[in-house]
Each structure stands twice: as C-alpha cells, then as structure tokens.
Amino acid sequence: MTCSKGEARMTDQQLRLTVTEIVRSTRVTDMHTHLFPPSFGSLQMSGADHVLTYHYLIAEAFRVHTHAYDAFFDLDTKRQAEVIWDSLFVRNSPLSEAACGVLTIAKTLGADLGDLDSLRQTLQAQAGDEYVERVMDAAGVERLVMTNDPLDEREAVHWRGGVKVHPRFHAALRLDRVLNDFAGAVRQLTALGYAVCADLSGQTFDEVRRFLEDWAQVMHPVYLALSVEPTFDFPDDSVRSQLLREAVLPFCAAQRLPLALMIGVRRQVNPQLRDAGDSSGLASLVPIERLCAMYPEQRFLVTVLARENQHALAVTARKFRNLMPFGCWWFVNTGSLVDEITRMRLELLGPTFIPQHSDARVLEHLIYKWHNSRTVIAGVLADQYEALASTGLRVTDDQIQRDVTRLLDNNFWDFVQRG
Ligand code: FIX
Numbered sequence: 290m291t292c293s294k295g296e297a298r299m300t301d302q303q304l305r306l307t308v309t310e311i312v313r314s315t316r317v318t319d320m321h322t323h324l325f326p327p328s329f330g331s332l333q334m335s336g337a338d339h340v341l342t343y344h345y346l347i348a349e350a351f352r353v354h355t356h357a358y359d360a361f362f363d364l365d366t367k368r369q370a371e372v373i374w375d376s377l378f379v380r381n382s383p384l385s386e387a388a389c390g391v392l393t394i395a396k397t398l399g400a401d402l403g404d405l406d407s408l409r410q411t412l413q414a415q416a417g418d419e420y421v422e423r424v425m426d427a428a429g430v431e432r433l434v435m436t437n438d439p440l441d442e443r444e445a446v447h448w449r450g451g452v453k454v455h456p457r458f459h460a461a462l463r464l465d466r467v468l469n470d471f472a473g474a475v476r477q478l479t480a481l482g483y484a485v486c487a488d489l490s491g492q493t494f495d496e497v498r499r500f501l502e503d504w505a506q507v508m509h510p511v512y513l514a515l516s517v518e519p520t521f522d523f524p525d526d527s528v529r530s531q532l533l534r535e536a537v538l539p540f541c542a543a544q545r546l547p548l549a550l551m552i553g554v555r556r557q558v559n560p561q562l563r564d565a566g567d568s569s570g571l572a573s574l575v576p577i578e579r580l581c582a583m584y585p586e587q588r589f590l591v592t593v594l595a596r597e598n599q600h601a602l603a604v605t606a607r608k609f610r611n612l613m614p615f616g617c618w619w620f621v622n623t624g625s626l627v628d629e630i631t632r633m634r635l636e637l638l639g640p641t642f643i644p645q646h647s648d649a650r651v652l653e654h655l656i657y658k659w660h661n662s663r664t665v666i667a668g669v670l671a672d673q674y675e676a677l678a679s680t681g682l683r684v685t686d687d688q689i690q691r692d693v694t695r696l697l698d699n700n701f702w703d704f705v706q707r708g
C-alpha cells in the first residue's frame with residue numbers, strides 16, 4: 290500500500306466495484322461442509338429434493354404445515370420436498386435466508402423460479418464428478434473439506450474399500466462419536482479390535498490413539514474436528530477432557546494436525562425434529578484460552594454458535610496466535626449476522642481469520658451460501674478499504690486481491706500446514 294501524494298486514487302465507487310469483483314472472482318476453500326464426492330455413493334447428496342429437505346428448511350416448514358412430526362418423516366424424500374415447497378414457496382414467500390437460497394440456486398443453474406418440476410429437472414440427483422465440478426465452479430469453490438466420521442459405518446465402508454476421493458475434496462476426521470459418547474464408542478471400538486474400556490483403564494488412551502492413527506492413514510485429514518455443548522470445559526475430570534489430554538492432543542501433536550472446535554450446540558432440544566432439532570447456547574471462552582495457553586504449539590480452529598460469543602472469540606484470538614476463528618456457523622450464518630461478525634473480526638483482527646465456511650449438506654447449497662457470504666464480505670471489506678483510503682493511503686488492486694485470497698483461501702491452508 291502506498292501513499293497517494295498527488296497520484297490518482299480510486300474513487301470510493303471504483304474501490305467498491307473493485308472489491309466486489311475481486312471477492313466475486315476469488316476461488317475459496319470451503320473448510321467445513323458435510324459434502325461427499327460421488328465415489329461415496331448415496332452419501333453424495335444433490336438434486337432438488339435433497340436441497341428442499343435440508344434440515345434448515347424442515348424446521349421452517351414445520352412452522353407452516355400441520356403434519357405431525359412422525360407423519361412428515363414417514364413420507365419419502367420426494368413427498369417431504371413437496372410439503373416443504375408448498376409450505377415455504379407456495380403458501381408463503383421464501384423470505385428466510387435458507388428458503389431464498391433455493392431461488393438463488395435455481396437462478397444460477399437456470400431453473401424456472403417458482404417451478405418445482407423445473408428445479409427437479411435442472412438439478413442432478415444422481416451426480417457424477419462433472420456435475421459436482423460444475424456446481425463447485427458456479428459457487429467459486431476450488432476445494433472443500435468434508436466431515437468424516439470413522440465410526441459411521443455408512444461412510445467407513447467406503448474408506449475400507451479404498452474409495453478414490455475427488456482431488457478437490459479433503460477429509461476432516463470428526464471426533465464427536467468418540468469424545469461425546471465414549472460409552473457408545475467403546476462398543477464399536479471393541480468390536481473393531483481396539484482394547485478400550487469405558488472407565489479409561491488399561492490401554493484405553495493408547496488404543497484410542499491407535500484408532501486415530503489408523504484412520505489418519507486412511508483419510509489423510511487436514512484437521513480433526515469436534516462439536517461441543519455450551520458447557521464445554523477444559524481441563525476437567527470428564528471422560529472427554531481426559532481423552533483430549535491423553536490421546537487426542539498428543540496424537541495431534543505427533544501428526545501436526547490442528548483441532549477444530551465447534552462450540553455452543555445444544556443437541557436435540559426437540560428430538561421430534563430429528564436433524565433439525567438442535568439449538569444454540571451461550572458458552573464460556575475461558576476453556577479455549579486454557580487450551581491455547583496449555584498447548585501453545587497446538588493449532589485450534591474455533592467457531593462459536595451463539596451470537597453473544599462472537600466478540601469473546603475474536604478477543605481470544607488477539608491473545609493467542611494458535612487460535613484461528615472460522616466461519617459463521619449455522620444460526621449465525623444469515624446476512625445480518627455475517628455482516629456484524631465479519632465487520633467485528635476485521636476490526637479486531639485485520640485479515641487474519643477465516644470469515645466463512647458453508648456447512649453445505651447438499652451440493653447445490655454451495656451456490657447460495659457462497660453467493661450470500663461473498664456479498665456480505667465484499668460490503669464489509671469495501672467499507673474498511675474506504676476508511677483506509679480516506680487516510681490518504683492508496684489502496685491497490687493487488688493488495689485487495691492479496692487480502693481477499695488470504696481470507697477466502699490462504700488463511701486456512703497456511704494455518705493447517707503451519708505444523
Ligand atoms: O456439527 C456440525 O457440524 C453442524 O454443522 C451440523 O451438525 C448441523 O446439523 C448443520 O448442518 C449446521 O449447519
């Protein structure tokens with residue numbers, strides 16, 4: 290960045306256009322999704338019916354239709370999609386972020402708006418690599434990270450069979466089953482030949498570590514991930530805390546892998562809603578401070594679900610360089626909150642965070658999620674560059690491009706590869 294001193298500098302409007310164009314055209318790494326490539330068979334989800342039966346839309350549609358919970362879930366996917374379509378797109382205007390997103394997908398892929406048949410014909414339910422690449426390109430997503438649970442048999446069977454992973458997909462080894470329900474995991478781990486005990490006695494820590502090592506060799510994860518409830522504490526004498534201390538963190542250190550923590554989910558506040566039944570709660574960031582202080586060489590990627598926790602996360606990241614805030618997760622992934630959170634992070638951290646991930650569960654979600662996120666990120670950045678330019682500093686295209694590439698791509702890879 291150079292001082293303007295007599296040189297022509299961009300008008301605010303030019304600056305805004307430049308930032309918008311750079312954010313629009315910069316390819317992202319989507320560092321947390323629930324997507325799979327076609328080689329994982331039915332785990333790969335795409336097409337209109339899956340787009341419409343996204344759990345975000347399921348929850349919203351229950352506020353409109355009168356089906357009993359079980360009666361709705363007893364319907365097949367096609368019929369569920371029709372109920373949701375009728376509830377959110379016919380009987381109401383699709384004003385929510387997730388509902389409007391379906392129209393963004395339709396428009397981008399060339400389906401007729403307001404026509405479910407057209408959406409079904411345009412989006413491919415049986416996707417091959419070519420369609421996956423077309424959708425990723427339309428969303429400007431160069432690479433993405435999956436969520437890979439080694440204790441999910443539907444998934445493990447593909448890995449054991451030597452599945453070929455599309456080169457634009459990367460793995461993240463998900464620890465929820467092992468760490469959040471160790472008693473349940475013990476049954477599975479024992480059946481798989483790992484000598485673990487629910488009371489953590491004997492070889493348990495070594496065996497959990499061996500399990501992680503075995504799966505790291507298969508998946509080549511770019512990080513490990515765990516979601517936790519708002520009351521998450523560390524260190525304490527819980528089974529999870531002991532497993533973290535004695536097995537997971539030593540494993541991460543040996544393999545130089547970051548640990549992603551997703552904090553603040555209250556699972557199944559309404560079990561009748563199934564996948565749509567989780568909620569959010571306020572957490573303390575003190576356990577994250579402790580983790581970062583106790584393990585200064587360990588890198589932590591952290592996202593928080595409660596709006597009220599976002600500021601504490603940014604402040605904590607100012608104190609610990611081994612903490613990387615990422616994304617606006619789930620209930621805070623809406624335009625107004627992404628704007629607020631991204632603005633605040635930029636003000637407190639400069640371009641040293643990962644502004645967004647999509648959490649897409651269905652391939653085409655990438656399109657609307659990244660379209661919406663880019664729009665907000667561009668607006669926030671344009672305001673900050675405008676403020677910078679008003680000091681007399683000349684902001685160049687190259688510098689904007691460098692910063693945007695950091696935010697949308699390099700910050701993630703630099704952080705995970707720092708080890
Ligand atoms: O734990 C997670 O990774 C969450 O993102 C999901 O479980 C959640 O259902 C989701 O899709 C949120 O966007």
Ligand code: ZN
Nearest residue numbers: 321322323648
């Ligand atoms: Zn997720």
